[in-house]
Amino acid sequence: xxxxxxxxxxxxxxxxxxxxxxxxxxxxxxxxxxxxxxxxxxxxxxxxxxxxxxxxxxxxxxxxxxxxxxxxxxxxxxxxxxxxxxxxxxxxxxxxxxxxxxxxxxxxxxxxxxxxxxxxxxxxxxxxxxxxxxxxxxxxxxxxxxxxxxxxxxxxxxxxxxxxxxxxxxxxxxxxxxxxxxxxxxxxxxxxxxxxxxxxxxxxxxxxxxxxxxxxxxxxxxxxxxxxxxxxxxxxxxxxxxxxxxxxxxxxxxxxxxxxxxxxxxxxxxxxxxxxxxxxxxxxxxxxxxxxxxxxxxxxxxxxxxxxxxxxxxxxxxxxxxxxxxxxxxxxxxxxxxxxxxxxxxxxxxxxxxxxxxxxxxxxxxxxxxxxxxxxxxxxxxxxxxxxxxxxxxxxxxxxxxxxxxxxxxxxxxxxxxxxxxxxxx
Amino acid sequence: xxxxxxxxxxxxxxxxxxxxxxxxxxxxxxxxxxxxxxxxxxxxxxxxxxxxxxxxxxxxxxxxxxxxxxxxxxxxxxxxxxxxxxxxxxxxxxxxxxxxxxxxxxxxxxxxxxxxxxxxxxxxxxxxxxxxxxxxxxxxxxxxxxxxxxxxxxxxxxxxxxxxxxxxxxxxxxxxxxxxxxxxxxxxxxxxxxxxxxxxxxxxxxxxxxxxxxxxxxxxxxxxxxxxxxxxxxxxxxxxxxxxxxxxxxxxxxxxxxxxxxxxxxxxxxxxxxxxxxxxxxxxxxxxxxxxxxxxxxxxxxxxxxxxxxxxxxxxxxxxxxxxxxxxxxxxxxxxxxxxxxxxxxxxxxxxxxxxxxxxxxxxxxxxxxxxxxxxxxxxxxxxxxxxxxxxxxxxxxxxxxxxxxxxxxxxxxxxxxxxxxxxxxxxxxxxxxxxxxxxxxxxxxxxxxxxxxxxxxxxxxxxxxxxxxxxxxxxxxxxxxxxxxxxxxxxxxxxxxxxxx
Numbered sequence: 053x054x055x056x057x058x059x060x061x062x063x064x065x066x067x068x069x070x071x072x073x074x075x076x077x078x079x080x081x082x083x084x085x086x087x088x089x090x091x092x093x094x095x096x097x098x099x100x101x102x103x104x105x106x107x108x109x110x111x112x113x114x115x116x117x118x119x120x121x122x123x124x125x126x127x128x129x130x131x132x133x134x135x136x137x138x139x140x141x142x143x144x145x146x147x148x149x150x151x152x153x154x155x156x157x158x159x160x161x162x163x164x165x166x167x168x169x170x171x172x173x174x175x176x177x178x179x180x181x182x183x184x185x186x187x188x189x190x191x192x193x194x195x196x197x198x199x200x201x202x203x204x205x206x207x208x209x210x211x212x213x214x215x216x217x218x219x220x221x222x223x224x225x226x227x228x229x230x231x232x233x234x235x236x237x238x239x240x241x242x243x244x245x246x247x248x249x250x251x252x253x254x255x256x257x258x259x260x261x262x263x264x265x266x267x268x269x270x271x272x273x274x275x276x277x278x279x280x281x282x283x284x285x286x287x288x289x290x291x292x293x294x295x296x297x298x299x300x301x302x303x304x305x306x307x308x309x310x311x312x313x314x315x316x317x318x319x320x321x322x323x324x325x326x327x328x329x330x331x332x333x334x335x336x337x338x339x340x341x342x343x344x345x346x347x348x349x350x351x352x353x354x355x356x357x358x359x360x361x362x363x364x365x366x367x368x369x370x371x372x373x374x375x376x377x378x379x380x381x382x383x384x385x386x387x388x389x390x391x392x393x394x395x396x397x398x399x400x401x402x403x404x405x406x407x408x409x410x411x412x413x414x415x416x417x418x419x420x421x422x423x424x425x426x427x428x429x430x431x432x433x434x435x436x437x438x439x440x441x442x443x444x445x446x447x448x449x450x451x452x453x454x455x456x457x458x459x460x461x462x463x464x465x466x467x468x469x470x471x472x473x474x475x476x477x478x
Numbered sequence: 479x480x481x482x483x484x485x486x487x488x489x490x491x492x493x494x495x496x497x498x499x500x501x502x503x504x505x506x507x508x509x510x511x512x513x514x515x516x517x518x519x520x521x522x523x524x525x526x527x528x529x530x531x532x533x534x535x536x537x538x539x540x541x542x543x544x545x546x547x548x549x550x551x552x553x554x555x556x557x558x559x560x561x562x563x564x565x566x567x568x569x570x571x572x573x574x575x576x577x578x579x580x581x582x583x584x585x586x587x588x589x590x591x592x593x594x595x596x597x598x599x600x601x602x603x604x605x606x607x608x609x610x611x612x613x614x615x616x617x618x619x620x621x622x623x624x625x626x627x628x629x630x631x632x633x634x635x636x637x638x639x640x641x642x643x644x645x646x647x648x649x650x651x652x653x654x655x656x657x658x659x660x661x662x663x664x665x666x667x668x669x670x671x672x673x674x675x676x677x678x679x680x681x682x683x684x685x686x687x688x689x690x691x692x693x694x695x696x697x698x699x700x701x702x703x704x705x706x707x708x709x710x711x712x713x714x715x716x717x718x719x720x721x722x723x724x725x726x727x728x729x730x731x732x733x734x735x736x737x738x739x740x741x742x743x744x745x746x747x748x749x750x751x752x753x754x755x756x757x758x759x760x761x762x763x764x765x766x767x768x769x770x771x772x773x774x775x776x777x778x779x780x781x782x783x784x785x786x787x788x789x790x791x792x793x794x795x796x797x798x799x800x801x802x803x804x805x806x807x808x809x810x811x812x813x814x815x816x817x818x819x820x821x822x823x824x825x826x827x828x829x830x831x832x833x834x835x836x837x838x839x840x841x842x843x844x845x846x847x848x849x850x851x852x853x854x855x856x857x858x859x860x861x862x863x864x865x866x867x868x869x870x871x872x873x874x875x876x877x878x879x880x881x882x883x884x885x886x887x888x889x890x891x892x893x894x895x896x897x898x899x900x901x902x903x904x905x906x907x908x909x910x911x912x913x914x915x916x917x918x919x920x921x922x923x924x925x926x927x928x929x930x931x932x933x934x935x936x937x938x939x940x941x942x943x944x945x946x947x948x949x950x951x952x953x954x955x956x957x958x959x960x961x962x963x964x965x966x967x968x969x970x971x972x973x974x975x976x977x978x979x980x
Contacts, residue, residue: 070631071592075584077622115585115628122585134591148980149622150591190595 062177064157064199072118072196073132073151074125082147084130086215088390089350089382091143092263092398093214094184095275097433098222101178101209102418102425105163109206109420112233114156117198120232121154127240128225128348131216135188142394143188143215152194155180163205167427172285173455175429179209183434185272205426211433213273217348219430220337223413224345230418241346260381261356262333263388264403264436265396275399275434279459283431284467286476288312289451293475307372308452309336309443313407314371316441316454319469320405321363323462329405329438331358334378336409354400355380402436402457410444411452431455506867509839570726570768572719573776574949578656579916580649580735580761581962582625582906589622590615590980593755599633604746614755616977619879619900623966624758624907629739642678642739643687649735649761650684651691657731657763660960665692670721670730674703674710674911676940677800678737688733699725707798707939708875710734711911712947715766716783722768729769735761736910745807753810756878760909760916778949781932782834786827786944794819798940810940817884823944824888824936828863835868835932835948865889868932869948872896873917875937876903885936901970906962911937916962920970923963927955 086094125132133147157180159166166174180197193216197209212222228238266276288294294311313334321328337345338353345351355378359366389398400406416424430444430453439458446453458466470476508515528536597611627648629641650673657663671694673685683702688694699721703710711734718730738759743750767776788794797813813819833841840863847861865872872895874885882903886896898917902909906916914935921927931951938944958964 068636069633071596071633072585073587073589073592075587077589118585119583134595148591149589150595151589190598 063161063174064159064177066156066158067180068156070154070156071151071192072121072125072154073149074129075122076126076129078129078133078147078149082130084133084145084147086143086145086394087350088386088388088394090215090389091394092385092389093218093350093400094143095266095269095273095397095399095434096214096401097181097183098212098214098219099176099179099181099210099429099431099433100212100219100222100226100415101175101207101429102226102415103163103167103175103178103207103427104205104420104423104425106201106204107421108423110204112206112420114198116233118154120229121152121196123232123238124225124229125152127228127238131194131225131348133193135184135191135193135215137188138393140393140395145193145216146189151192152196153180153182153192155195155197157197157199159199159201159207161201162203163201163426164203166201170286172287172427172429172453173283173431175207175209175285175427176283176431178207178429179211181211181433183272183274184213184215185270185274188271214350214432218350218352219408219410220345220351220413221348223410223415223418225348227418230420233420234422240348258384260354260384260388261331261358262354262381262403262406263385263398263400265388265398266436267397268395269397273397273434275402275436277437279437279461281402281435281437281439281457282460282463283455283457284463285429285431285453285455287446287451287453288475291450307376309407309409309411310372310375311368312443312452312454313375313409313441314368315473315475316407316456316470317371317405318363318366318368319473319475320439320458320462320466322469323465328362328364330360330363331356331404332375333357333400333404333406334375334409335401335406337412353380354382354385356404399434399436401432401434401440402438405438406435406440408432408440408442410442413445415445416447429453429455431457506837506839509842510837512838570723571773572722572780573767573769573772573952574778574780575729575765575767575772575776576657576661577762577764577777577915577918578653578660579912579919579962580653580656580759582649582759586625586627586631586759587623588626588631588758590620590978594980596631596633600635600744601746607746607748607751610748611751611755612980614752616980617879618755619882619903619974620756620758620907621904621972621974623905627737627739627759630742635742635744637739637742639680639740642737643680645739645759646675646678646684646687646735646737647691649737649759650688650733650763653733653735653761653763654688654692654731657765661765663729663731663765665694667729668694668698668731669725669728670718671698671700671733672703672714672718672730673701673733673735674706674714675735675737676705676707676710676910677741678739679704684733707941707943708736708877708908708910708913709937709939709941709943709945711762711914712783712935712937712945713785713943715764715780715947716785716945718766719780719783722766725768727769729765729767729772732764732766733761734764734911734915736912741808741810743807743809745803745805745809747803747807747809747811749811749813750803750807750809752812756908758907758909760906760912762912762915764915773952776952777955778933779952780947781950782831782948784827784831784834784946786823786830788819788823788826788942788944794823794942797942800940817880819942820881820938820944821884821888823938823942824885827936827944827946828865831946831948832863835934836863836865837867840864840867862888862890865934866891866895869934870928870931871898871921871926871933873914873921873933873935874899875935876900876906876908876913876917877938878908879903881938897971900974901972904972904974905966905970911939913937919959919961920963920967922955923957923959923961923967924970925955925957927951929954 130147132151133145134150136146180195184191193213195211199207334355357378415428435457442455471478627645685700685702714732797819799811844863851858882899898920902916933949936946
């Protein structure tokens with residue numbers, strides 16, 4: 053469960069829950085069938101928090117915001133449905149317009165004070181989260197938190213069940229929403245079954261490394277874990293902190309994500325010795341999918357990288373080259389995820405140490421009143437024990453934000469390794 | 479609850495033989511036009527006689543009557559005097575110029591699934607009560623587009639006084655703005671203002687709230703009726719009618735609504751959870767006038783209004799009773815005998831209104847049947863007058879599916895007659911006193927309201943009351959109409975299954 057659930061300890065108070073949905077009634081009997089890949093991701097939840105300053109958000113009342121969400125859900129009404137199981141046990145979404153949960157909260161800090169905290173993972177408090185279950189038909193798939201800061205700034209936090217769609221879908225939906233807030237008309241085309249198949253299926257992968265089966269969780273969709281996972285989020289400048297590790301070869305197209313992933317992988321390998329993370333998962337936008345994201349689905353590419361020699365001794369360049377040759381495992385995952393009528397439970401994030409690349413998404417395009425957000429935070433809930441590193445764009449184009457979720461016992465040592473190599477300021 | 483199990487209404491036995499039908503038709507024609515039929519032979523005889531006599535003989539006859547100036551003057555004065563007394567003492571005709579119904583914002587929509595999920599979360603310790611609510615909702619006849627006020631959307635609901643006032647302002651001011659636009663009425667021209675809202679009565683009153691908002695005149699005659707239940711709209715019309723008899727050349731604005739926010743039951747007693755499932759946001763604003771100048775643009779004319787109160791009987795008085803439950807939650811307790819009591823109240827009302835509206839043929843039949851049962855054989859089936867002959871349209875208060883079923887059965891109405899009521903229940907839920915106006919709006923939106931059509935509005939309310947009003951349409955209402963049905967009328971009528979599987 054997310055940090056925000058600790059009652060009375062978080063900085064958010066006066067929380068009020070309500071429900072928002074679509075304005076039109078969906079036809080009775082409409083359903084949405086998850087694919088195998090969707091089912092494989094069911095124990096994960098994607099989270100994002102957008103912070104807006106008072107100049108942009110002062111006049112946005114709860115009514116405005118709710119009206120805009122209603123218009124958004126008119127386009128994607130199926131996401132307001134609920135999960136039911138067929139007689140075979142296979143989960144599906146019944147499009148009954150039940151709605152998304154809307155949480156209003158207040159915070160006693162100003163936006164400035166909040167953003168001055170060095171570890172950006174405090175933004176976890178801005179995202180209300182509850183897992184799906186223990187009763188599937190009464191569990192919302194989306195939670196939206198609207199936090200009002202002392203200075204009248206606003207934060208919007210989204211918690212989004214991965215079974216519906218990937219991070220790119222989440223950002224797409226949020227961008228549509230802020231467009232409505234700014235008064236624009238939106239239109240989201242319906243996602244057909246064909247759209248939901250991924251390009252370039254790679255049928256050769258039979259035993260994908262990036263997915264791991266876990267003990268049955270029944271109807272409470274929480275990733276089972278023996279270790280307490282903690283998150284840490286920091287900014288870094290590409291040129292200052294990364295170039296020392298990867299000499300520029302005159303090419304101005306440096307693969308920032310791959311280098312960053314390589315550096316972090318190496319440092320985690322130094323800390324995590326037994327067993328060493330020889331295989332990692334890379335999750336990013338499908339490079340073959342040239343169309344801009346215009347639908348809610350799991351389209352992210354999930355690929356696996358394996359090295360034979362110890363990672364801690366490899367150079368960053370070697371690791372980067374391996375990462376560039378990662379194998380797309382989605383076909384295998386789709387097959388496994390849908391096997392046994394979706395009754396098996398798996399994890400993908402944290403099955404192996406995973407790196408998610410969201411840097412191609414322009415998060416700061418989500419403008420309210422013509423102004424970009426001050427800060428955007430991304431993470432995933434329900435990560436497996438191997439951990440996850442999310443890399444995404446910062447407000448400044450030469451910076452990146454890294455959100456790391458690792459077992460508590462490793463985090464401090466990993467942080468000190470980062471300080472040693474200059475990724476974090478000492 | 480027993481009173482909610484419904485059996486399909488038995489269709490009146492379509493005459494086995496057409497001969498039977500023609501006999502009945504002939505009888506009705508004979509009795510209803512009795513005087514006309516009597517007059518025709520008399521006129522024919524007189525005409526023949528006059529023809530026979532010829533003009534000279536007629537003049538001789540007239541001269542022999544010895545009229546002189548005095549006689550003529552006195553007779554003229556008498557005629558003028560009698561006519562004047564007649565016209566002066568005739569009650570003023572009350573015209574319904576126009577009315578408007580509140581259309582809730584779409585953000586207030588409550589689909590079934592949402593209602594049930596909230597119910598589970600709010601009554602987390604009472605699964606049996608949640609189960610009960612679900613069964614009620616399945617059979618309620620409500621649709622997926624009914625609306626609850628914003629405060630009730632919270633988990634748990636936050637029924638503060640501020641929220642209640644906000645709801646009142648939203649529903650009432652929206653309806654009134656719409657009424658001003660439709661009728662061109664200026665706020666300063668309102669002479670009488672009557673507001674009825676049963677369960678929310680703040681100080682200053684809702685009528686004072688309206689006067690404040692629209693800056694109405696200081697000599698306005700304002701009234702605020704509270705606690706009078708779902709039939710209060712017709713009570714307001716009655717009061718307005720009486721006031722308009724006393725004040726010439728005036729108009730009256732009636733606002734009928736029910737504010738849901740402060741009355742959402744937060745406990746777990748089953749008999750008191752029922753209103754939560756059925757009552758929804760709604761309001762109507764109506765403009766009545768006794769000015770002759772409004773005769774041309776008015777939509778309806780008020781013909782009759784009958785109020786029946788059964789409160790003298792304990793059974794009726796206690797059947798809809800607001801009280802605290804064991805945990806001090808306030809709610810409205812609906813008695814199991816509600817339908818039976820409603821039926822009796824209806825019979826009372828019909829007995830009074832029948833003679834006013836039924837054609838002579840029906841009244842004669844009813845009288846004969848009554849005498850027959852009293853004198854000859856009590857086992858004779860009571861004759862139920864055919865009200866379909868007296869009215870073209872019926873607006874039965876959408877109190878719940880059971881109410882509509884019961885009345886359809888008692889009055890032997892077809893599905894088409896109760897369509898307005900059923901569809902209003904489906905689209906808007908039970909909006910209490912304003913539901914009659916949503917139903918009337920439905921009939922207009924469907925293009926069924928023609929000039930000369932008579933509408934019968936029947937409402938039930940706590941007390942126990944049965945009030946009914948008869949309106950006559952002044953002009954044919956053209957479609958499309960502007961109103962709460964404008965964006966969805968094409969989807970109606972819908973088929974409403976007996977049990978909706980949630």
